[in-house]
Amino acid sequence: MEGDHLWYEAAHVVGITNALNVAADGLAALPAVTALLPPVAEGRAGDPAGAIFARGDVPPVFRLLARDPFYAADVWAATRRAFGDNRLARRFKEALAFAVSLTSRSEWGTGFHLAEMKRLGVGDGGVMEVIGVTQMFSSYTKIADTLQLEPDMGDIAPVDDSPAPGGSPR
Protein backbone atom coordinates (compact mmCIF):
# COMPACT_ATOMS: atom_id res chain seq x y z
CA MET A 1 0.00 0.00 0.00
CA GLU A 2 2.77 2.40 -0.95
CA GLY A 3 2.15 5.81 -2.45
CA ASP A 4 0.19 8.70 -1.02
CA HIS A 5 -2.61 8.43 -3.60
CA LEU A 6 -3.94 5.30 -1.88
CA TRP A 7 -3.99 7.04 1.48
CA TYR A 8 -5.72 10.15 0.15
CA GLU A 9 -8.41 7.89 -1.29
CA ALA A 10 -8.75 6.03 1.99
CA ALA A 11 -9.04 9.29 3.93
CA HIS A 12 -11.82 10.48 1.62
CA VAL A 13 -13.72 7.23 2.22
CA VAL A 14 -13.30 7.62 5.99
CA GLY A 15 -14.49 11.21 5.92
CA ILE A 16 -17.57 10.79 3.78
CA THR A 17 -18.50 7.55 5.57
CA ASN A 18 -18.46 9.36 8.88
CA ALA A 19 -20.45 12.23 7.39
CA LEU A 20 -23.18 9.90 6.11
CA ASN A 21 -23.24 7.93 9.38
CA VAL A 22 -23.67 11.11 11.41
CA ALA A 23 -26.72 12.12 9.40
CA ALA A 24 -28.13 8.58 9.11
CA ASP A 25 -27.85 7.66 12.80
CA GLY A 26 -28.24 11.13 14.26
CA LEU A 27 -31.06 12.40 12.05
CA ALA A 28 -32.68 10.03 9.57
CA ALA A 29 -33.11 7.18 12.09
CA LEU A 30 -34.77 9.30 14.76
CA PRO A 31 -38.56 9.64 14.52
CA ALA A 32 -38.42 12.81 16.64
CA VAL A 33 -36.17 14.35 13.99
CA THR A 34 -37.96 13.08 10.90
CA ALA A 35 -41.26 14.30 12.36
CA LEU A 36 -39.84 17.80 12.18
CA LEU A 37 -37.66 17.29 9.10
CA PRO A 38 -39.55 14.78 6.94
CA PRO A 39 -37.40 13.01 4.31
CA VAL A 40 -38.25 13.94 0.74
CA ALA A 41 -40.42 11.34 -0.96
CA GLU A 42 -38.94 9.67 -4.04
CA GLY A 43 -39.96 11.54 -7.13
CA ARG A 44 -40.42 14.75 -5.21
CA ALA A 45 -36.79 15.78 -4.86
CA GLY A 46 -36.01 18.98 -6.70
CA ASP A 47 -33.18 19.31 -9.18
CA PRO A 48 -30.32 18.62 -9.07
CA ALA A 49 -31.05 16.04 -6.34
CA GLY A 50 -33.81 14.41 -8.37
CA ALA A 51 -31.26 12.68 -10.57
CA ILE A 52 -29.80 10.95 -7.51
CA PHE A 53 -33.00 9.03 -6.89
CA ALA A 54 -33.21 7.86 -10.46
CA ARG A 55 -30.43 5.39 -9.63
CA GLY A 56 -32.51 3.43 -7.14
CA ASP A 57 -29.59 2.48 -4.86
CA VAL A 58 -29.29 5.72 -2.95
CA PRO A 59 -28.86 5.41 0.82
CA PRO A 60 -32.08 6.61 2.51
CA VAL A 61 -30.20 9.34 4.34
CA PHE A 62 -30.11 11.23 1.05
CA ARG A 63 -33.89 11.60 1.23
CA LEU A 64 -33.40 13.71 4.31
CA LEU A 65 -30.47 15.64 2.83
CA ALA A 66 -32.57 16.27 -0.29
CA ARG A 67 -34.52 18.87 1.65
CA ASP A 68 -31.72 21.02 0.22
CA PRO A 69 -31.34 19.53 -3.28
CA PHE A 70 -28.14 21.40 -4.10
CA TYR A 71 -26.47 20.28 -0.89
CA ALA A 72 -27.65 16.68 -1.38
CA ALA A 73 -26.38 16.62 -4.96
CA ASP A 74 -22.91 17.71 -3.90
CA VAL A 75 -22.75 15.22 -1.01
CA TRP A 76 -23.84 12.50 -3.44
CA ALA A 77 -21.18 13.52 -5.96
CA ALA A 78 -18.50 13.42 -3.27
CA THR A 79 -19.77 10.04 -2.05
CA ARG A 80 -19.71 8.53 -5.52
CA ARG A 81 -16.23 9.90 -6.16
CA ALA A 82 -14.91 8.60 -2.84
CA PHE A 83 -16.38 5.11 -3.27
CA GLY A 84 -15.72 4.71 -6.99
CA ASP A 85 -13.14 2.24 -8.27
CA ASN A 86 -9.85 4.07 -8.49
CA ARG A 87 -6.45 2.94 -7.23
CA LEU A 88 -8.36 1.36 -4.37
CA ALA A 89 -11.18 -0.93 -5.47
CA ARG A 90 -14.78 -0.23 -4.50
CA ARG A 91 -14.90 -3.59 -2.77
CA PHE A 92 -12.01 -2.66 -0.47
CA LYS A 93 -13.43 0.80 0.12
CA GLU A 94 -16.59 -0.83 1.46
CA ALA A 95 -14.39 -2.81 3.85
CA LEU A 96 -12.78 0.43 5.05
CA ALA A 97 -16.22 2.01 5.48
CA PHE A 98 -17.42 -1.04 7.41
CA ALA A 99 -14.39 -0.76 9.74
CA VAL A 100 -15.02 2.96 10.23
CA SER A 101 -18.70 2.37 10.97
CA LEU A 102 -18.02 -0.48 13.37
CA THR A 103 -15.37 1.54 15.19
CA SER A 104 -17.64 4.55 15.53
CA ARG A 105 -20.62 2.36 16.51
CA SER A 106 -22.76 3.53 13.61
CA GLU A 107 -25.74 1.19 13.45
CA TRP A 108 -26.73 2.37 9.99
CA GLY A 109 -23.20 2.44 8.57
CA THR A 110 -22.21 -0.96 9.93
CA GLY A 111 -25.27 -2.64 8.43
CA PHE A 112 -25.14 -0.75 5.16
CA HIS A 113 -21.46 -1.34 4.43
CA LEU A 114 -21.63 -4.97 5.56
CA ALA A 115 -24.44 -5.47 3.03
CA GLU A 116 -22.39 -3.68 0.36
CA MET A 117 -19.35 -5.86 1.08
CA LYS A 118 -21.45 -9.01 0.72
CA ARG A 119 -23.11 -7.67 -2.43
CA LEU A 120 -19.68 -7.07 -3.95
CA GLY A 121 -18.60 -10.64 -3.23
CA VAL A 122 -16.73 -10.45 0.06
CA GLY A 123 -17.11 -13.82 1.80
CA ASP A 124 -17.68 -14.54 5.48
CA GLY A 125 -13.93 -15.06 5.90
CA GLY A 126 -13.19 -11.66 4.44
CA VAL A 127 -15.77 -10.02 6.70
CA MET A 128 -14.31 -11.76 9.76
CA GLU A 129 -10.82 -10.57 8.76
CA VAL A 130 -12.00 -6.96 8.79
CA ILE A 131 -13.77 -7.50 12.12
CA GLY A 132 -10.57 -9.03 13.54
CA VAL A 133 -8.37 -6.14 12.43
CA THR A 134 -10.92 -3.60 13.66
CA GLN A 135 -11.19 -5.27 17.04
CA MET A 136 -7.45 -5.77 17.52
CA PHE A 137 -6.60 -2.19 16.64
CA SER A 138 -9.41 -0.94 18.84
CA SER A 139 -7.47 -2.72 21.57
CA TYR A 140 -3.99 -1.46 20.63
CA THR A 141 -5.19 2.12 20.30
CA LYS A 142 -6.75 2.14 23.76
CA ILE A 143 -3.68 0.54 25.33
CA ALA A 144 -1.52 3.17 23.62
CA ASP A 145 -3.81 5.99 24.74
CA THR A 146 -4.06 4.73 28.31
CA LEU A 147 -0.27 4.65 28.61
CA GLN A 148 0.11 7.79 26.45
CA LEU A 149 2.62 6.08 24.19
CA GLU A 150 4.37 8.30 21.68
CA PRO A 151 4.53 7.33 17.99
CA ASP A 152 7.78 5.51 17.26
CA MET A 153 7.11 3.76 13.96
CA GLY A 154 6.33 6.66 11.67
CA ASP A 155 9.73 6.60 9.98
CA ILE A 156 9.44 3.04 8.71
CA ALA A 157 7.13 4.14 5.86
CA PRO A 158 8.71 5.33 2.59
CA VAL A 159 8.16 8.96 1.58
CA ASP A 160 6.24 9.59 -1.67
CA ASP A 161 7.92 12.45 -3.54
CA SER A 162 5.43 12.51 -6.43
CA PRO A 163 3.43 15.74 -7.00
CA ALA A 164 -0.31 16.21 -6.50
CA PRO A 165 -2.43 14.92 -9.42
CA GLY A 166 -1.76 17.13 -12.43
CA GLY A 167 0.97 19.04 -10.60
CA SER A 168 4.70 19.42 -11.13
CA PRO A 169 7.47 17.57 -9.31
CA ARG A 170 9.16 19.65 -6.65
Add this chain to the structure above:
Amino acid sequence: MPTVRLRDASEYPEPARKLFELSKAWFNHDFKHPPAMSRVMAWDPEFGGPHGRAMKRAMAPGEWSRGEKEMVAAVVSGVNACAY
Protein backbone atom coordinates in the same frame (compact mmCIF):
# COMPACT_ATOMS: atom_id res chain seq x y z
CA MET B 1 5.15 11.38 28.00
CA PRO B 2 4.14 7.79 28.67
CA THR B 3 2.50 7.23 32.04
CA VAL B 4 4.83 4.27 32.68
CA ARG B 5 8.59 3.88 32.29
CA LEU B 6 9.16 1.85 29.16
CA ARG B 7 11.86 -0.65 29.99
CA ASP B 8 14.89 -1.07 27.80
CA ALA B 9 14.96 -4.36 25.91
CA SER B 10 17.80 -5.56 28.14
CA GLU B 11 15.51 -5.32 31.19
CA TYR B 12 13.22 -8.01 29.83
CA PRO B 13 13.77 -11.74 30.34
CA GLU B 14 15.21 -13.75 27.47
CA PRO B 15 11.88 -15.13 26.11
CA ALA B 16 10.53 -11.58 25.79
CA ARG B 17 13.68 -10.48 23.97
CA LYS B 18 13.03 -13.22 21.45
CA LEU B 19 9.61 -11.65 20.89
CA PHE B 20 11.34 -8.39 20.04
CA GLU B 21 13.22 -10.20 17.27
CA LEU B 22 9.90 -11.48 15.96
CA SER B 23 8.64 -7.91 16.02
CA LYS B 24 11.52 -6.85 13.74
CA ALA B 25 10.62 -9.63 11.35
CA TRP B 26 6.92 -8.77 11.43
CA PHE B 27 7.56 -5.15 10.48
CA ASN B 28 10.57 -6.02 8.31
CA HIS B 29 12.40 -3.15 9.95
CA ASP B 30 15.54 -3.05 12.06
CA PHE B 31 14.37 -0.96 15.01
CA LYS B 32 17.03 0.69 17.16
CA HIS B 33 14.82 -0.12 20.15
CA PRO B 34 11.78 -2.42 20.13
CA PRO B 35 8.62 -0.39 19.45
CA ALA B 36 6.90 0.89 22.57
CA MET B 37 3.85 -1.29 21.93
CA SER B 38 6.03 -4.40 21.65
CA ARG B 39 7.59 -3.59 25.01
CA VAL B 40 4.17 -2.99 26.55
CA MET B 41 2.82 -6.27 25.23
CA ALA B 42 5.89 -8.16 26.44
CA TRP B 43 5.29 -6.96 30.01
CA ASP B 44 2.81 -9.77 30.68
CA PRO B 45 3.36 -12.64 28.24
CA GLU B 46 0.14 -14.29 29.38
CA PHE B 47 -1.74 -11.26 27.99
CA GLY B 48 0.64 -10.20 25.23
CA GLY B 49 1.07 -13.73 23.88
CA PRO B 50 -2.54 -14.51 23.01
CA HIS B 51 -3.24 -10.88 22.09
CA GLY B 52 -0.31 -10.95 19.68
CA ARG B 53 -1.41 -14.27 18.20
CA ALA B 54 -4.93 -12.91 17.65
CA MET B 55 -3.43 -9.85 15.98
CA LYS B 56 -1.20 -11.95 13.71
CA ARG B 57 -4.13 -14.16 12.78
CA ALA B 58 -6.26 -11.11 12.00
CA MET B 59 -3.47 -9.47 9.99
CA ALA B 60 -2.35 -12.54 8.03
CA PRO B 61 -3.08 -12.45 4.30
CA GLY B 62 -6.43 -14.02 3.49
CA GLU B 63 -9.22 -12.55 1.46
CA TRP B 64 -7.45 -9.23 2.05
CA SER B 65 -3.71 -8.64 1.73
CA ARG B 66 -1.47 -7.67 4.63
CA GLY B 67 -1.16 -4.20 3.08
CA GLU B 68 -4.93 -3.78 2.87
CA LYS B 69 -5.23 -4.85 6.48
CA GLU B 70 -2.60 -2.33 7.54
CA MET B 71 -4.75 0.32 5.88
CA VAL B 72 -7.85 -0.91 7.76
CA ALA B 73 -5.79 -0.77 10.97
CA ALA B 74 -4.68 2.79 10.20
CA VAL B 75 -8.27 3.83 9.53
CA VAL B 76 -9.47 2.28 12.80
CA SER B 77 -6.65 4.04 14.65
CA GLY B 78 -7.65 7.31 13.01
CA VAL B 79 -11.31 6.93 13.98
CA ASN B 80 -10.17 6.15 17.51
CA ALA B 81 -8.09 9.36 17.36
CA CYS B 82 -4.98 7.45 18.36
CA ALA B 83 -1.72 9.15 17.33
CA TYR B 84 0.38 6.11 18.22
